Amino acid sequence: MSKGHVDFGVPSGRALRAEPQDEASGRGLSRAVEVTLRVRYAETDAMGIVHHTNYIVWFEVGRGEYMRQQGGDYAQLEAQGYYLRVIEVQARFLAPARYGDLVTVRTRVEEARSRQVTFAYEVVMAETGQLLATGQTKHICVDEEGTVKAIPEAIRDMLRRN
């Protein structure tokens, strides 16, 4: 019988609470939300390590999990006609992950302004905590036609809630 031991991607529930938000500016670090993934074979490349673009896919997974744990749901956001389009991404790769490794993505909101939100990420080896990558994404809110919109207040609240 299968034991069903948990090992394929689990919000691990550790949350790093950062400084209190400065509500006036929308600045300040929100708590970090974590999600753990197992590296897929399709994510490796001929160097035998994870291809760098996949960390950026994992950032997106972290972002989705962040919203879900904050009580939001990106799919619902889109159903209402709002899209958080990525306008900037930045990543540093410090050590490689390999097939089968469990990696934890830590996501927090670094800044949530009326027209732009910035997420920050850390990817660590789940078992050792070794830092593999760090990164940041910036987003604007657009409607279905691609017109830039103010981020709805309810969404900004969700993003900053602690």
Place this chain on the structure above:
Amino acid sequence: MSKGHVDFGVPSGRALRAEPQDEASGRGLSRAVEVTLRVRYAETDAMGIVHHTNYIVWFEVGRGEYMRQQGGDYAQLEAQGYYLRVIEVQARFLAPARYGDLVTVRTRVEEARSRQVTFAYEVVMAETGQLLATGQTKHICVDEEGTVKAIPEAIRDMLRRN
């Protein structure tokens, strides 16, 4: 505080035991191993649904999980110089999954012969059990130079163990 509710990919531990294996032929269905994944945004396409190639990536995830739950580890297999190269894939897509959906991949070994192993897959909506896709992959064992090898007996045993 984050509750850490489990929702990002968990071997769900349900195992469907099939008919006993016919040891002589290596035929017969092994039990199914399940793993649950949340659909990534990067896996969607402009139709608004999961791009069909990702089901085949999920088959591979299911395969890795199958080996892990059987006490094997594909990474170790490669460390020993054995590779299970895909020589055939076949998939039917019955209903689409969308961003954020939880999908369960059920994997079993359909046949494990001395030189070829066949895995079979089902992908279902985790909550409703709706069948989304079925498929099959066939594999041969090669060494680092790509030379075809007999599948080591220990690996065949692992693949067929119940």
Place this chain on the structure above:
Amino acid sequence: MSKGHVDFGVPSGRALRAEPQDEASGRGLSRAVEVTLRVRYAETDAMGIVHHTNYIVWFEVGRGEYMRQQGGDYAQLEAQGYYLRVIEVQARFLAPARYGDLVTVRTRVEEARSRQVTFAYEVVMAETGQLLATGQTKHICVDEEGTVKAIPEAIRDMLRRN
């Protein structure tokens, strides 16, 4: 100065004309359309070869090129509210391609019925003609709600035109 030598993906213009179509049944092979691609690093995996799912992405590239050379345009098809959804894929992998290789995808329509179209593919090494993979995809036509539609006559004509 850049030499601008052509080497990154070119419909190579060789066309293999097959038997005449049997108009009554919609069966019969259309001519093959070719497109040549250079293997991307991101398409390789830890085996040092192209990950098998990418051949299926290349089939899709071949399909798009087929329509374009037949005077059609899949993007326009979607703009009119028609989608050719993949319902089945099948592929055999005979020899591996590696980073930097030029591979040629040959696409033809195997069958174009009122509600289903079947494409067939061959992927060969561009320089030697070595056969790397063969495959087939089956498609139905759906509208934006996912409802199955008859394939518009103009599209079937385009798919079968020689």
Place this chain on the structure above:
Amino acid sequence: MSKGHVDFGVPSGRALRAEPQDEASGRGLSRAVEVTLRVRYAETDAMGIVHHTNYIVWFEVGRGEYMRQQGGDYAQLEAQGYYLRVIEVQARFLAPARYGDLVTVRTRVEEARSRQVTFAYEVVMAETGQLLATGQTKHICVDEEGTVKAIPEAIRDMLRRN
């Protein structure tokens, strides 16, 4: 008969010559090398546009083409046991590309020092020249064990050659 019109990824041969290199520092922009790609359906996402990670894959395609046109070959580099590992990536997304669009990636070497090389990229709409994305990647040279190495002189020369 197939017309074989060129439309699937062609180094377009336009080269933008930048300021002369400052040989002492290894700084200074090299000429830009261009390669044109057609957007694949698999590269789109549920927003109906190209998923942002694909621009970073295209940067890599541009990088490979840059080396090829400079008389180098990244595959050969690896065959000799040298790997240019990505340690940093940065990208800005200004306007979206869609399925079927022809996009041109312009790649140049921004800096080639003894232990680090920086590439810079622009992605533009091939027909209109509209700027879609800009970016930068930084690389170190590692051997098969992942040990950091000085970039071989011949490779630095190739990267800076004009």
